[in-house]
Amino acid sequence: MHDPTLNKDGLITPEALEAFKARIGLKLRVNNAFNDRVDLRSVQRFCDGIGEGNPLFTDPAYAAASVWGTLIAPPSYLMSVFPGWILQGLPGVHAFHSSFDFQFFQPLKEGMTITPESCFTGFHPVETKFKGKALIEHQTASYLDAQGQLIAQAKVNGLRVERQAIRDADHYHDLELPHPWTPEQLDDLGQRILAQHPRGSEPLYFQDLQLGDHLPTLIKGPLGATDIIAYCVGARPVHLLAHELALRHAASHPSWEVRDRDSRAVEPIFGVHYNLSAAQAVGMPYPYDIGSQRFCWQVQALTDWMGDAGQLLRCKVRFKEFVFLSDAVFLDGVVSKLFVDERGRHIARVSTTASNQRGTLVMDGFADVMLPSKEA
Amino acid sequence: MDDKLQEIRAILEDVLAIDASGLTQDSSFESLGLDSLDSIELIVEAEERFNVDLSDAPALLTVADLLDLLP
Numbered sequence: 178m179h180d181p182t183l184n185k186d187g188l189i190t191p192e193a194l195e196a197f198k199a200r201i202g203l204k205l206r207v208n209n210a211f212n213d214r215v216d217l218r219s220v221q222r223f224c225d226g227i228g229e230g231n232p233l234f235t236d237p238a239y240a241a242a243s244v245w246g247t248l249i250a251p252p253s254y255l256m257s258v259f260p261g262w263i264l265q266g267l268p269g270v271h272a273f274h275s276s277f278d279f280q281f282f283q284p285l286k287e288g289m290t291i292t293p294e295s296c297f298t299g300f301h302p303v304e305t306k307f308k309g310k311a312l313i314e315h316q317t318a319s320y321l322d323a324q325g326q327l328i329a330q331a332k333v334n335g336l337r338v339e340r341q342a343i344r345d346a347d348h349y350h351d352l353e354l355p356h357p358w359t360p361e362q363l364d365d366l367g368q369r370i371l372a373q374h375p376r377g378s379e380p381l382y383f384q385d386l387q388l389g390d391h392l393p394t395l396i397k398g399p400l401g402a403t404d405i406i407a408y409c410v411g412a413r414p415v416h417l418l419a420h421e422l423a424l425r426h427a428a429s430h431p432s433w434e435v436r437d438r439d440s441r442a443v444e445p446i447f448g449v450h451y452n453l454s455a456a457q458a459v460g461m462p463y464p465y466d467i468g469s470q471r472f473c474w475q476v477q478a479l480t481d482w483m484g485d486a487g488q489l490l491r492c493k494v495r496f497k498e499f500v501f502l503s504d505a506v507f508l509d510g511v512v513s514k515l516f517v518d519e520r521g522r523h524i525a526r527v528s529t530t531a532s533n534q535r536g537t538l539v540m541d542g543f544a545d546v547m548l549p550s551k552e553a
Numbered sequence: 554m555d556d557k558l559q560e561i562r563a564i565l566e567d568v569l570a571i572d573a574s575g576l577t578q579d580s581s582f583e584s585l586g587l588d589s590l591d592s593i594e595l596i597v598e599a600e601e602r603f604n605v606d607l608s609d610a611p612a613l614l615t616v617a618d619l620l621d622l623l624p
Contacts, residue, residue: 543570
């Protein structure tokens with residue numbers, strides 16, 4: 178299936194590891210920053226890209242009348258500022274998102290400027306379902322306001338795997354892709370999705386919650402190419418190039434490009450998210466979603482539930498399995514802890530899960546949400 | 554040793570949202586439900602909090618294994 182002449186694989190050799198180790202501690206050049214300001218048009222474009230219709234984030238009049246008194250962006254908007262991760266070192270060794278642990282220190286109010294920073298903090302070897310060598314790479318992403326104060330900070334883990342190991346494992350050979358949805362299933366899914374809505378201005382009070390309370394399920398899917406394109410338009414997770422610029426980039430970065438078997442066009446390896454040749458070149462059976470995009474869906478499930486007066490303080494996700502084009506994702510949550518922190522904030526901890534239509538867990542994690550209290 | 558064990562409990566609760574109130578030195582990471590990524594996150598956080606390099610540490614099976622490596 179794979180033509181090895183299409184791209185250049187990298188290996189995790191002792192020499193490559195030594196070179197990689199020498200980079201630990203480096204402050205990385207953020208070459209994939211996009212939005213640098215909370216403004217209506219950018220926020221609307223981002224929300225379009227993740228299917229986020231909450232008027233708190235997209236309707237200035239609604240937002241002005243809210244508890245915030247101004248337009249705010251969803252916390253996931255930071256993914257459009259900088260997706261938290263920089264592909265660096267180990268050329269030709271594939272990278273997958275492994276986990277995000279975001280802490281949010283300030284709401285994203287209209288007019289704020291945001292400057293991202295990134296640091297490579299280390300790596301550890303790991304055993305995976307893929308054959309061959311793999312490691313977990315650690316980076317820290319920081320987002321600063323105009324005064325240099327932290328808006329948010331994330332600990333980000335990426336999985337680096339030799340592409341040949343992924344191909345050899347052939348882990349997904351028994352999956353039927355695209356998923357064989359029946360018309361009835363698609364109709365049911367569509368109706369459930371259209372019935373989804375954010376809680377809105379009615380406050381969700383801390384005292385109204387009990388341990389074990391379930392969040393409404395947020396459904397995304399079946400995932401299509403346009404969902405990926407819309408995310409790229411709204412969040413621009415990588416710097417995509419076209420025509421002669423793409424060819425020049427391919428010449429200087431042969432490990433990160435692939436030639437499409439059908440169109441014969443040069444595609445970036447990022448095309449694993451929408452291009453079958455690119456996906457198969459790295460050993461995957463079908464294009465799959467973008468990790469930062471899935472994180473945004475998780476944040477939406479939380480903001481839809483907590484209402485306008487809630488504030489997301491932390492969101493941690495771990496990517497457990499791939500979400501392929503044609504898959505649907507069902508994001509659920511359960512209140513697992515209720516506490517008042519040392520600053521007197523009333524916080525609900527939510528254990529989160531996301532599963533696909535096959536019942537496979539594709540993401541889990543937890544989140545801390547600050548809620549209004551009925552006590553003065 | 555008690556201080557280190559208490560710090561390990563704090564890491565499990567802060568980083569992995571695991572109720573570690575019943576954690577002892579003999580607790581195995583498997584019994585806590587930790588997978589390979591959880592174990593790495595635990596090690597990374599321990600490196601940061603104890604200012605120690607555990608990148609060449611052998612596979613850790615129990616809390617005692619980790620405590621033995623901490624200064």
